[in-house]
Structure formats: structure tokens, C-alpha cells
Amino acid sequence: MASSQATSPAGLGFECEATGSRPPANISWFLDGRPMDPGFSHASLEGNVSRSILLMPASERQARLLECRATNGQLPHDRGVVSRFFKVDLSHKPEVSLRLGTGLNGSHITEGSDVYLECSVVAASRITDVAWYHEGRELKGEGQEALVTSRYLVIRRVTRKEMGRYTCRATSAEGETVESPPFYLRVQHAPRCRSREETRIPLGPNDVVNVTCDVEADPSDDLSYSWLIEDDAGKTRPVPGAGTRSRTVQLLAQLRLHHAALFCWARNSIGEQRERCRFNFILKLEASRDLSCTAGNYTDTSFTLRCRTSRRNVTRLRFEVYDATMRNRSERAFSSAQPDGVSVGGLTPATDYLVVVRTEGAVFETYVRTLTPAQTLKGRSDSPTGSKWTKLTGITLYLCGTAAVTAILLGTCLVVFLKHHRHRRKRSARRATASSEEGDQKVYIDANVF
Numbered sequence: 001m002a003s004s005q006a007t008s009p010a011g012l013g014f015e016c017e018a019t020g021s022r023p024p025a026n027i028s029w030f031l032d033g034r035p036m037d038p039g040f041s042h043a044s045l046e047g048n049v050s051r052s053i054l055l056m057p058a059s060e061r062q063a064r065l066l067e068c069r070a071t072n073g074q075l076p077h078d079r080g081v082v083s084r085f086f087k088v089d090l091s092h093k094p095e096v097s098l099r100l101g102t103g104l105n106g107s108h109i110t111e112g113s114d115v116y117l118e119c120s121v122v123a124a125s126r127i128t129d130v131a132w133y134h135e136g137r138e139l140k141g142e143g144q145e146a147l148v149t150s151r152y153l154v155i156r157r158v159t160r161k162e163m164g165r166y167t168c169r170a171t172s173a174e175g176e177t178v179e180s181p182p183f184y185l186r187v188q189h190a191p192r193c194r195s196r197e198e199t200r201i202p203l204g205p206n207d208v209v210n211v212t213c214d215v216e217a218d219p220s221d222d223l224s225y226s227w228l229i230e231d232d233a234g235k236t237r238p239v240p241g242a243g244t245r246s247r248t249v250q251l252l253a254q255l256r257l258h259h260a261a262l263f264c265w266a267r268n269s270i271g272e273q274r275e276r277c278r279f280n281f282i283l284k285l286e287a288s289r290d291l292s293c294t295a296g297n298y299t300d301t302s303f304t305l306r307c308r309t310s311r312r313n314v315t316r317l318r319f320e321v322y323d324a325t326m327r328n329r330s331e332r333a334f335s336s337a338q339p340d341g342v343s344v345g346g347l348t349p350a351t352d353y354l355v356v357v358r359t360e361g362a363v364f365e366t367y368v369r370t371l372t373p374a375q376t377l378k379g380r381s382d383s384p385t386g387s388k389w390t391k392l393t394g395i396t397l398y399l400c401g402t403a404a405v406t407a408i409l410l411g412t413c414l415v416v417f418l419k420h421h422r423h424r425r426k427r428s429a430r431r432a433t434a435s436s437e438e439g440d441q442k443v444y445i446d447a448n449v450f
Contacts, residue, residue, distance in 0.1 A: 016068035016084065018050045025070035025082075027052035032065050056088065064088045094123030096170045096180040101152070109158065110270055111189045116154040119168035119180065129171040133179075135164045160218075163187045190271035191217035198278040203251065204365075206328070211279055212248045213264035223247075223266045228276070232259035259352070291362035293355075300349035300376040303368055307339040307357055314359050319344070324352040324367065349373055 018025040027043060027050050029036040041054040050070065066088045072080040100106050101116040109115060121127050130150040132139040141148030146155050155162055165182040194214045203209060213225050225246055227239035239249060239262075249262075261280055265273040290310050297304040307317060317339045321332035331353065336342045347353065350372045357364040 018070035191266035302345035
């Protein structure tokens with residue numbers, strides 16, 4: 001007697017063959033000693049060779065003992081019956097695997113490419129459902145994110161959001177679910193800011209702070225960087241000395257950085273970053289609960305300070321005024337016994353100043369900005385005092401005086417600019433010759449940026 005076995009979508013197929021019997025043997029099937037329904041088998045006869053094919057239903061899937069019995073009724077029972085036994089176990093779980101579609105290179109998938117994954121299921125019983133998952137979230141194939149079938153997952157114009165672990169789960173007709181091992185989809189992309197929101201950096205007088213261009217990129221082993229600074233007038237300029245390997249710049253808080261914005265972006269082998277990373281600066285001023293001051297009565301050349309202190313026996317306050325546009329150059333330093341109304345004059349129009357007020361055991365710091373002559377003139381013209389002719393005469397005299405002062409200032413600024421420009425070119429040449437290490441070059445932003 002011979003037998004063989006083959007798989008079928010509905011269950012397992014078995015073939016049993018008996019030879020050498022005269023007359024030909026009659027073949028019947030038994031499961032755990034009980035006869036099986038003849039409707040599940042098909043018998044055929046060729047000469048003295050008997051053959052029967054049994055298709056076992058999937059419902060009979062638990063560990064069972066199957067018997068193929070060949071009988072020759074012309075012989076005594078002990079000689080006319082031959083049996084072959086099989087142990088049948090259809091309860092094994094489906095085998096589920098996931099792989100990248102044919103023709104795709106998993107190590108070089110970039111943003112914008114079309115990607116498809118294939119789910120392979122090997123099971124003895126019928127599979128009723130196949131579901132796809134990305135990082136544990138089921139993909140329904142709704143919208144344009146993906147096209148889902150029982151065998152394929154198609155992702156059109158893949159982005160970095162589709163990076164991560166994918167699995168597929170197969171469910172059999174008996175309700176058994178098996179999940180494939182995870183497949184990690186890598187999507188290479190151009191750099192982008194790790195944080196989508198602008199970074200606010202606290203910066204106090206004379207502080208030194210390092211700013212790092214923090215980006216996500218794949219690949220990230222060969223990034224080049226660019227830096228740009230924007231002043232309060234909206235003018236942008238490259239950061240001097242910031243080479244393409246400068247991932248970090250160092251700021252010296254000696255100027256109007258609280259009015260400026262810093263930008264950086266990067267580039268890799270995939271492309272250049274589209275949206276730049278932005279840094280803004282906020283004042284981190286030293287203050288004391290025992291001393292507070294308020295600035296007001298601004299003109300183009302002066303302002304007034306009113307201070308209050310909770311300390312007793314404080315008779316005098318020390319006032320220090322620094323030009324923030326000239327490396328915090330000292331402009332005024334004096335003491336006053338009248339903290340409730342101190343006037344500071346003789347200043348430059350439209351200029352930022354750092355004001356420091358000191359008393360024993362307490363310090364207060366703030367920034368002030370003088371007005372432009374036009375703003376001062378407008379404030380005076382809005383005043384209701386004086387006659388029409390007095391206003392006109394005052395305005396005429398003021399304009400003439402302003403024009404003369406402006407001409408002198410322009411001439412002085414031109415001379416200073418020419419000297420400063422020559423000094424800057426020399427320093428830039430020295431800086432260009434300095435060596436730096438990749439990814440760790442420090443660039444100092446000073447007054448020359450503005």
C-alpha cells in the first residue's frame with residue numbers, strides 16, 4: 001500500500017493506493033476509528049490497482065489519527081485487511097511575512113518615491129482578512145496616504161512621516177490571527193528643523209551663548225550649514241566667518257541682538273533644507289525685588305528714569321548708561337539723590353542704550369531706545385501749548401538745527417565707516433585663514449554684523 005499528501009485551500013488532500021490484490025482491494029477511510037463520509041473521497045480502479053483520494057475538511061483540524069484501509073473480501077479478515085495510519089494536525093498557525101516590493105532598494109528610498117510592500121501568507125486554512133499596520137496604527141487606505149489590498153500596501157509619494165515599522169496581520173477562517181515580524185521602512189530626506197517653532201534665547205548683557213543648528217536629516221553624516229542674521233530693519237546678511245561646517249555659532253551680547261533674528265539651514269546629499277530654523281532673542285536682565293525703575297519721557301536725545309527701592313537708608317543711586325550699538329561703550333556714569341526723577345540727556349537719536357542702576361546690595365538693568373528726530377518733532381507738534389506762530393518758529397529753528405547736526409553726524413559716520421571697513425577687511429582676512437574642525441566651528445557675532 002502506498003500513500004501521499006498534498007495541501008488544498010479547503011484542507012489537506014490524501015491519496016491512498018493498494019496493489020497486488022485479486023480481486024482489487026476496496027479502500028475506505030477512518031478518522032479516529034470512525035468511518036468517514038464517502039462524499040469526501042473519490043475511488044478509481046486500474047487493473048488490480050485501487051486508488052482513493054480523500055479531501056479532509058478544515059473543520060477536522062485537531063490532532064487526529066487517519067486510517068486508509070484496503071480490504072479484500074475474498075480472504076480471511078486477518079489476511080484480507082491492510083491499513084496505513086497518518087497523524088493529522090491542521091492546527092498550526094499561518095506563516096506571515098512582509099517584504100519590500102520587487103525592484104525596490106531599501107537602502108535608497110527618498111522622499112517623493114512610490115513604495116509598495118508585500119504581505120505573504122502561508123496557511124492550511126482559508127484566510128479571511130489581512131490588515132496593515134504602521135507603528136501599531138491600522139492603515140485603512142482612506143484618502144491618499146496609502147492603497148491597501150490583502151496582499152500589497154502601496155504608498156504614493158512617500159515622506160518621512162511614513163518612516164517606521166510596518167506589519168501585516170492575517171486572520172484565518174477559524175478566527176486565528178498571526179502578525180508578521182516588523183519591517184522598518186527608511187526614507188531618506190533633506191534636512192529640516194528638529195523643532196518647527198522658533199527658538200527663543202534668553203540673552204543678558206555681556207552674556208556669551210552658543211547657538212546650535214539642530215536639524216533632522218537622512219543621511220546626516222555629511223551636512224553643510226548656512227547662517228544668516230536679520231536686523232530690526234529687515235536687512236539680512238550672512239554671518240561673517242561661518243563656514244559650511246559651522247554647526248554652532250557663539251553670540252556675544254554686546255549689541256542689539258534683542259532686535260535681531262538668526263537663521264540657519266543645512267544641506268545633505270538629498271537636497272537643501274526648505275524652511276530655515278529661526279532664533280529670536282529675549283532680554284535676560286538682572287533685577288532685584290528691592291529695586292525697580294521705569295523709563296519714560298523719551299526724546300531723540302534724552303529720557304527720564306524713575307526708581308523705587310524698598311530698602312531703608314538708601315540716599316543715593318548709581319546710574320550707568322552704555323551705548324549698546326558700540327560694544328556697550330560707557331556714555332554716562334553718575335550718582336543721584338533723587339531716584340524718583342533722573343533725566344539722562346546728550347544722547348544719540350534712534351540708539352539703544354543699556355542702563356544699569358545700582359545701590360548697595362541691589363542692581364536693576366534695562367534697555368532703552370531714544371526716538372528719531374521726526375518722532376520727537378511730532379510729539380512736540382501734538383502739544384496744545386503755544387501760539388500758531390510760536391509753533392511755526394520753533395519748528396523752523398528745530399529743522400534748521402537738526403539739518404546742521406545731521407550733516408555733521410553724516411560726515412563723522414562716513415569717516416568712522418571707512419576706517420572701520422578697512423579694519424573689518426583685515427580681520428576678515430585673518431579669520432579666513434583660521435582652521436576649524438568639522439561640525440564644531442565657533443563663529444563670533446559682533447557689532448560688524450550690523
